[in-house]
Amino acid sequence: MADQSKIRNFSIIAHIDHGKSTLADRILELTETVADRDMQDQLLDSMELERERGITIKSQAVRVYFDADDGETYMFHLIDTPGHVDFTYEVSRSLQACEGALLVVDASQGVEAQTLANTYLAVDAGLEIIPCLNKIDLPGAEPERVGAEVADLLGEDADSILRISGKTGEGVEAVLNQLVKTVPAPGGDRDAPARALIFDSEFDQYRGVVAYIRVVDGVFKKGDKITAMAAGTEADVDELGIFSPQMVPINELGPGEVGYVITGIKDVMLLRVGDTITHRAQVRGQGEKLVPAQEPLPGYREIKPMVFCGLFPTDNAQYPDMRDALEKLSLNDAALAWEPETSDALGFGFRIGFLGLLHMDIVRERLEREYDLDLIATMPSVGFELELHDGTIQEIHSPSAYPDPTFIKEVREPYVKIHILTPTEYVGTTMELCQDKRGEHQGMQYISADRVQLTYDVPLGEIVLDFFDQLKSRTRGYASLDYEPIGLRASDLVKLDILLSGEPVDALSLLVHRTKAQEMGKKFTEKLKEKIPRQMFDVPIQAAIGGRILARETVKAYRKDVTAKLYGGDISRKRKLLEKQKAGKKRMKQVGRVEVPQEAFLAVLELGDDK
Numbered sequence: 001m002a003d004q005s006k007i008r009n010f011s012i013i014a015h016i017d018h019g020k021s022t023l024a025d026r027i028l029e030l031t032e033t034v035a036d037r038d039m040q041d042q043l044l045d046s047m048e049l050e051r052e053r054g055i056t057i058k059s060q061a062v063r064v065y066f067d068a069d070d071g072e073t074y075m076f077h078l079i080d081t082p083g084h085v086d087f088t089y090e091v092s093r094s095l096q097a098c099e100g101a102l103l104v105v106d107a108s109q110g111v112e113a114q115t116l117a118n119t120y121l122a123v124d125a126g127l128e129i130i131p132c133l134n135k136i137d138l139p140g141a142e143p144e145r146v147g148a149e150v151a152d153l154l155g156e157d158a159d160s161i162l163r164i165s166g167k168t169g170e171g172v173e174a175v176l177n178q179l180v181k182t183v184p185a186p187g188g189d190r191d192a193p194a195r196a197l198i199f200d201s202e203f204d205q206y207r208g209v210v211a212y213i214r215v216v217d218g219v220f221k222k223g224d225k226i227t228a229m230a231a232g233t234e235a236d237v238d239e240l241g242i243f244s245p246q247m248v249p250i251n252e253l254g255p256g257e258v259g260y261v262i263t264g265i266k267d268v269m270l271l272r273v274g275d276t277i278t279h280r281a282q283v284r285g286q287g288e289k290l291v292p293a294q295e296p297l298p299g300y301r302e303i304k305p306m307v308f309c310g311l312f313p314t315d316n317a318q319y320p321d322m323r324d325a326l327e328k329l330s331l332n333d334a335a336l337a338w339e340p341e342t343s344d345a346l347g348f349g350f351r352i353g354f355l356g357l358l359h360m361d362i363v364r365e366r367l368e369r370e371y372d373l374d375l376i377a378t379m380p381s382v383g384f385e386l387e388l389h390d391g392t393i394q395e396i397h398s399p400s401a402y403p404d405p406t407f408i409k410e411v412r413e414p415y416v417k418i419h420i421l422t423p424t425e426y427v428g429t430t431m432e433l434c435q436d437k438r439g440e441h442q443g444m445q446y447i448s449a450d451r452v453q454l455t456y457d458v459p460l461g462e463i464v465l466d467f468f469d470q471l472k473s474r475t476r477g478y479a480s481l482d483y484e485p486i487g488l489r490a491s492d493l494v495k496l497d498i499l500l501s502g503e504p505v506d507a508l509s510l511l512v513h514r515t516k517a518q519e520m521g522k523k524f525t526e527k528l529k530e531k532i533p534r535q536m537f538d539v540p541i542q543a544a545i546g547g548r549i550l551a552r553e554t555v556k557a558y559r560k561d562v563t564a565k566l567y568g569g570d571i572s573r574k575r576k577l578l579e580k581q582k583a584g585k586k587r588m589k590q591v592g593r594v595e596v597p598q599e600a601f602l603a604v605l606e607l608g609d610d611k
């Protein structure tokens with residue numbers, strides 16, 4: 001039986017790349033949770049993609065034991081969280097399972113947008129926050145300046161903020177001792193009806209849903225009959241355990257403990273993240289009477305996809321495989337939404353909803369890599385709401401689903417509140433960018449003498465494409481961005497059609513603001529001209545609204561064989577070139593008579609590059 005007063009549950013929160021995972025590695029080492037020979041960098045980033053990209057996607061929850069300076073041994077549950085804005089929902093979920101948060105701030109960078117956003121989430125969740133300045137081993141570290149920023153943010157004394165290096169391990173032990181002192185032991189009543197929060201879940205091919213739980217009251221044991229209160233699911237506990245960091249079965253989980261439950265249930269919807277599990281009425285062991293809890297724990301808000309794109313197998317025969325792959329991926333990724341989509345140009349595929357562009361990139365890469373699919377992606381777009389003259393409300397996730405405008409009374413698009421942190425010298429150029437993206441200025445606040453937070457309300461559609469890249473290039477990489485949805489607003493949007501050889505290509509159409517249609521049409525046709533290779537005939541590229549042509553470019557027919565410019569004799573070079581051509585063709589799609597490469601479907605993402 002775990003001594004509740006010796007438990008400490010905490011998350012590590014930080015802006016992306018400020019060093020959460022590296023610090024978690026040091027903690028695992030220091031507490032000898034992982035034998036030296038098994039130690040590898042970013043141990044908790046278990047997905048192959050996470051390691052490769054050096055980012056954390058899924059939360060993790062590890063139990064470690066720490067021998068503190070007070071001579072006692074403490075049981076820590078460390079919950080590593082993702083830092084990217086796409087995965088904010090994972091952070092808020094994990095925080096519900098904790099009493100404390102280690103706030104890691106890169107001492108060479110300072111407070112960034114997600115430092116603020118995650119700090120606010122932790123404050124909202126009522127957590128004790130322990131700030132630390134990381135990467136002090138770097139020559140560029142400025143602990144004085146950054147310490148002052150953090151002190152200002154939290155209303156603390158700058159001198160008391162710990163300075164550490166996740167890389168060398170310096171100061172890490174002090175942080176853990178600090179944690180023991182300031183983070184409260186979990187409350188919760190061992191004798192009350194049992195309640196545990198499902199804060200994450202995973203799908204195991206053989207064992208079904210593995211629910212990550214934080215027990216609040218009571219004790220769960222193997223064999224207990226349980227129920228998930230919101231879903232009404234009934235099940236028996238097949239196995240209980242902890243993460244160490246691999247799964248280790250144990251006999252019971254009591255108040256304050258974090259671990260997993262396996263019930264053999266195969267459907268993630270039946271054991272949903274955010275649900276509360278409790279006992280069904282039963283008698284356990286030597287006559288111990290168990291009763292169900294009356295009130296569930298506070299759950300989470302539903303997450304909604306923000307960005308949509310079409311994914312089509314290059315080879316239509318792969319369609320069933322793709323459906324299969326999506327079903328499997330969804331088991332592990334509750335945020336993924338999808339429905340079948342048919343395109344005249346691309347055939348059968350799926351319209352998929354994501355949390356953001358990074359999420360989209362990751363899903364696409366996983367589909368291709370883990371399921372061996374060859375995909376064509378169409379332009380990302382947001383979801384729109386239409387009110388028609390006959391009073392019906394329609395939600396559309398794809399420009400090609402846009403009806404005849406004469407039926408439409410009002411178009412509404414999602415807006416977000418964005419917070420940008422930038423050095424003062426880039427305020428002008430940042431404001432210009434926000435205005436260019438139809439942003440409405442909401443406020444400006446100094447974080448320190450030379451850093452400012454700007455707040456704007458902006459249509460999500462304007463920022464999902466290339467906003468972040470443009471912001472980074474305008475501020476030489478110094479600005480950071482965070483956003484939160486604030487609902488739908490009416491907008492004057494029109495559908496921009498793209499025609500190749502006179503035929504509209506549904507997969508290339510866009511919804512744009514009327515004032516931007518002309519410029520967008522011009523830039524887009526120019527970009528497509530670069531992307532579409534020469535064919536045997538001239539290919540006119542046109543941008544149009546309704547029947548009105550706004551812009552036109554032409555890809556001229558090619559006259560020469562590509563190999564003609566090589567000397568006649570050099571066969572190997574010629575073969576190489578032909579092979580290269582063939583490889584390039586792989587991701588081509590025949591649209592009417594025209595061969596269109598993958599990049600053309602995403603060309604709109606590059607429109608901001610010329611600025």
Ligand SMILES: Nc1nc2c(ncn2[C@@H]2O[C@H](COP(=O)(O)OP(=O)(O)OP(=O)(O)O)[C@@H](O)[C@H]2O)c(=O)[nH]1
Pocket residue numbers: 014015016017018019020021022023042054055056082083084134135136137138164165166167168
């Ligand atoms: N010099 C130095 N580099 C560090 C330190 N801590 C982390 N890094 C480096 O900073 C980069 C980011 O570290 P991560 O631990 O992956 O950052 P993270 O916050 O977990 O990033 P996400 O999981 O993507 O949110 C890596 O290249 C680390 O090697 C440190 O104390 N000193």
